[in-house]
Amino acid sequence: MANSLKLPVGIENFEEIRKFGFYYMDKTKLIEQLVETGGKVTLFTRPRRFGKTLNMSMLRAFFEAGADTTLFDGLYIAGNKEICEQYMGKYPVIFLSLKSVEGLSYEDARYRITELAGREAQRFSFLSESDKLSDNEKEQYQAIVALHNGKYSMDENILTSSIYILSHLLHRHYGQKTVILIDEYDVPLDKAFQNGYYREMVSLIRGLFGMALKTNDSLQFAVLTGCLRISKESIFTGFNNFEVLSVLNVPYDESFGFTDNEVEKLLDDYTFSDHYPEVKEWYDGYHFGNTDIYCPWDVIRYCKSLCADPNAMPEDFWSNSSGNAIVRRFIDKADVQTKNEIERLIAGECIEKEISLELTYDELDKNIENLWSVLFTTGYLTHQGRTESGKYRLTIPNREIKNLFIKKIREWFSDVSRNDGKKLEELSNAFLEKDPEKIEQIFGDYLWNTISIRDTAAAKEKKENFYHGILLGLLGYKATWLTKSNAESRTGYSDILVEVPDNRTGIVIELKYAENGDMDAACAKALEQIEEKDYVDRLRQDGMRNFIKYGIACFTKDCKVVVGE
Numbered sequence: 001m002a003n004s005l006k007l008p009v010g011i012e013n014f015e016e017i018r019k020f021g022f023y024y025m026d027k028t029k030l031i032e033q034l035v036e037t038g039g040k041v042t043l044f045t046r047p048r049r050f051g052k053t054l055n056m057s058m059l060r061a062f063f064e065a066g067a068d069t070t071l072f073d074g075l076y077i078a079g080n081k082e083i084c085e086q087y088m089g090k091y092p093v094i095f096l097s098l099k100s101v102e103g104l105s106y107e108d109a110r111y112r113i114t115e116l117a118g119r120e121a122q123r124f125s126f127l128s129e130s131d132k133l134s135d136n137e138k139e140q141y142q143a144i145v146a147l148h149n150g151k152y153s154m155d156e157n158i159l160t161s162s163i164y165i166l167s168h169l170l171h172r173h174y175g176q177k178t179v180i181l182i183d184e185y186d187v188p189l190d191k192a193f194q195n196g197y198y199r200e201m202v203s204l205i206r207g208l209f210g211m212a213l214k215t216n217d218s219l220q221f222a223v224l225t226g227c228l229r230i231s232k233e234s235i236f237t238g239f240n241n242f243e244v245l246s247v248l249n250v251p252y253d254e255s256f257g258f259t260d261n262e263v264e265k266l267l268d269d270y271t272f273s274d275h276y277p278e279v280k281e282w283y284d285g286y287h288f289g290n291t292d293i294y295c296p297w298d299v300i301r302y303c304k305s306l307c308a309d310p311n312a313m314p315e316d317f318w319s320n321s322s323g324n325a326i327v328r329r330f331i332d333k334a335d336v337q338t339k340n341e342i343e344r345l346i347a348g349e350c351i352e353k354e355i356s357l358e359l360t361y362d363e364l365d366k367n368i369e370n371l372w373s374v375l376f377t378t379g380y381l382t383h384q385g386r387t388e389s390g391k392y393r394l395t396i397p398n399r400e401i402k403n404l405f406i407k408k409i410r411e412w413f414s415d416v417s418r419n420d421g422k423k424l425e426e427l428s429n430a431f432l433e434k435d436p437e438k439i440e441q442i443f444g445d446y447l448w449n450t451i452s453i454r455d456t457a458a459a460k461e462k463k464e465n466f467y468h469g470i471l472l473g474l475l476g477y478k479a480t481w482l483t484k485s486n487a488e489s490r491t492g493y494s495d496i497l498v499e500v501p502d503n504r505t506g507i508v509i510e511l512k513y514a515e516n517g518d519m520d521a522a523c524a525k526a527l528e529q530i531e532e533k534d535y536v537d538r539l540r541q542d543g544m545r546n547f548i549k550y551g552i553a554c555f556t557k558d559c560k561v562v563v564g565e
Contacts, residue, residue: 004021005021005022005023006020006021006022006023007022007023007270007300007303007304007307008022008023008024008300009300009301009304012053012054012057013054013057014054014057014058014060014061014071015057015061015068015071017054018061018071018072019071023266023269023300024075025258025262025266025296026075026076027051027054027055027058027255027256028058028062028072028075028076028077028078029076029077029254029255030055030058030059030252030255031058031059031062031077031083031087032076032077032080032083033251033252033255034059034221034223035083035087037251038221038223038243039221039241039242039243040219040221040222040241040242041213041221041222041223041224041239041241041242041243042221042222042223042224042242042243042244042245043185043223043224043225043226043229043236043242043243043244043245044223044224044225044226044245044252044255044256045225045226045227045228045229045244045245045246045247045357045377046225046227046247046256046257046288047227047247047286047295047377047378047379048227048318048378048379049295049296049297049298049318049379050256050257050293050295050296050297050379051256051257051296052183052184052225052256053097053099053183053184053225055225055255055256056095056097056181056183056223056225057095059093059179059181059223060093060095060179060181062077062087062088062089063087063088063089063090063091063093063179064089064091064092064093064179065089065090065091065092065093065174065176066089067088067089069084069088069089072084072088090176091174091176091177091178091179091220092124092167092170092171092173092174092176092178092179093178093179093180093181094120094163094166094167094170094178094179094180094181095120095181095183096116096117096120096163096181096182096183097116097182097183097184098113098116098182098183098184098185098187098188099183099184099187100112100116100187101113101116101187101188101191102187102188102191103191103195104195105195105197106192106197106200106201109188109191109192109197109201110156110159110200110201110204113159113188113204113208114147114148114159115147115148117144117147117148117159117162117163117166118144118145118146118147118148118162119148120166121141121144121145121147121148121162121166122145122148124141124166124169124170125145126173127141127169127170127173128141128142130172130173132172132173133169133172133173137169137172140165140169141165141166141169143158144158144162144165144166147159147162156204156207159204159208160204160207160208160211161211162208163180163208163211163212164211164212164216164218166178167180167212167216167218167219168216168218170218171218176220177218177219177220178218178219178220179220179221179222179223180212180213180219180221180222180223181222181223181224182209182222182223182224182225183224183225184225184226184227185205185209185224185225185226186226186227186228186230187226188201188204188205189201189202189205189230189361190227190361193361193362194325198361198362202230202235205235206235209235209236210238213239214238214239227377227378227379228357228359228374228377228378229244229246229357229358230358230359230360230361244357246357246377247286247287247288247289247377248289248357248383249289250289250290251289252289253288253289253290253291253293254288254291254293256288256293257286257288257293257294257295257296258293258294258295258296258299259291259292259293259294260280260284260292260294262294263276263279263280263284263294263299264276266299266300266303267279267303270303270306270307272303272306275302275306278313278314279294279299279302279314280294281314281398281399282298282302282314282398282399282400283295283298283299283302283314283398283400284397284398285382285395285396285397285398285401286379286382286397286398287382287383287384295318295379295400297317297318298317298318298400301315301317302314302315302317314399314400316400316403316404316407317400318379318400318401318404319400319401319404319407319408328408329371333368333371334368334451335368338368339450339451342405342451343451343452345381345394345395345396345405346396346402346405346406346451348395348396349395350384350393350394350395351372351393351394351395352387352391352392352393352394353369353372353373353376353391353392353394354369354373354390354391354392355372355373355376355383355391355392355394356370356373357373357377359373359374372394375394376392376394379397379401380396380401380404380405381394381395381396381397381401382394382395382396382397383395406466421477423442423445424474424477424478425477426438426442427439427442427443427474427475428475428477428478428481430442431475431498431507431548431550432500432502432505432507432548434548434563436550436561436562436563437561439550439552439561440559440560440561443471443474443552443559443561444557444558444559446470446474447467447470447554447557447558447559448557450470452466452467452556452557460513460515463513463554464495464511464512464513464554467511467513467554467559468485468495468496468511471496471509471511471552472485472496475496475498480500480501481498481499481500481501482498482499483496483497483498483499484496484497484498484499487538494508494509494510494530494533494535494538495509495510495511496508496509496511497509497535497538497539499539499542499544503545503546504543504544504545504546505544505545505546505547505548506536506539506540506542506544506546506547506548507547507548507549507550508530508535508536508539508547508548508549508550508564509550509552510526510527510529510530510535510549510550510551510552511526511552511553511554512525512526512551512552512553512554513553513554513555514553514554514555514560517555519553519554519555519558519559519560520553520560520562522551522553522555522560523551523552523553523560523561523562524551524562525551526550526551526552526553526562527549527551527562527564530549530551530564531564535549536549548563548564549563549564549565550562550563550564551564
């Protein structure tokens, strides 16, 4: 029974999944496609957490000399006897995953790469005794192995030539050319860009790839994965048979991520079919080629939660496992027009943008428009077709990513507001001094300068929660005030309660979203609710003696404030 299989959360090793009873979504058709149509060097660009590493592990398990053929029993590729007989277990394979390469300095990141190269070389320890290699070639092999312990960490020539030399030695030993697999090739460039050593890392990666992939007579074929195609730095210059397959390409469009049919099968296998609607709402929405795709990491994580608790609700799993620095960078540079476009995206609308798939990290800061392309290629946005002029209709793919946008925007706004101490002091004093006009002015200015939710499909409560969160963050500036959110009081939960030590003053704030734009009515309703549910009682119990009541209404980027009697 499929539901007796364990769900492979965080497991990206194909052999481990197949040997130890984990659920596997069959993606072995990728092997057939590569053999029949793949080029000499192929780059797959997909967002993080869409199964790139697992697929690369699967490729190694299939092609590598001495492969365990039983790993593929019952899978799609096993039905193609011709390919299995000709290719399975026939090649030496070099596999490097660069996803862990990071560091605050170039030296730290480079050392991580030297360790990876040395560790991969150690897998082929038999080369030390191979009668097919000369003494000089064995010495070359030992020099690459020594990278693992840092012996040659300062000699960049040994590092940049390591993959090339290793492939040559394996070719000599086996009499078969080498397959090279490089997973998440652009992670070192991303980290280098964030930490200020980008040019140095570009030079290193260019040298490493140039020798291994461009002028290597011992190369059978190579496959790389990453999020972005970094071409203008000349990393891939001169690769005449280099093929890039992005999310826009039809070939291989079902190879990364889960299709709708695959998700339905997975849910059915674990008797979770009733949860299909929320899985689709939260984790579907990506478009690779002509195929509708779910994020596999999210689907598996949610199914794992359901195994532990059948009533588990969908969560944001992706953002906690994927760097969000690019979103923050985007928001930091947003101008008025860009903020308006983000609001439209959150509201479920499309925006039309030109997409470049060959950006460099250096170019991100030169033009705000470039960041739309990065958000698209990294999975924060997807597309719903193209216009006649060739622009892409970009949209937020699903509820998970929409929540991420809202959450990160709010965090950014809180950071900005904390740096505006004088203005926040005025706002806090205005609440104490019963000055609704001042509150309207300052709070309104913040609303105008941030990004609001104008999702017409969203429930009124969710809109209220957004404005509630912003005001709560602003009032949190006062470290000496005790500010409570959704505090229980008598027969309900008040939006915001504030306890001010000075004169034991308690402030009750009830916030409403004026759905029809009638903010006077919304304020009146808010004050009525304060009285009906006796929100002051909680403050009274906490020892407050003086009480101020506020009804606040919000609509788009405007607000109305009324003080209660």
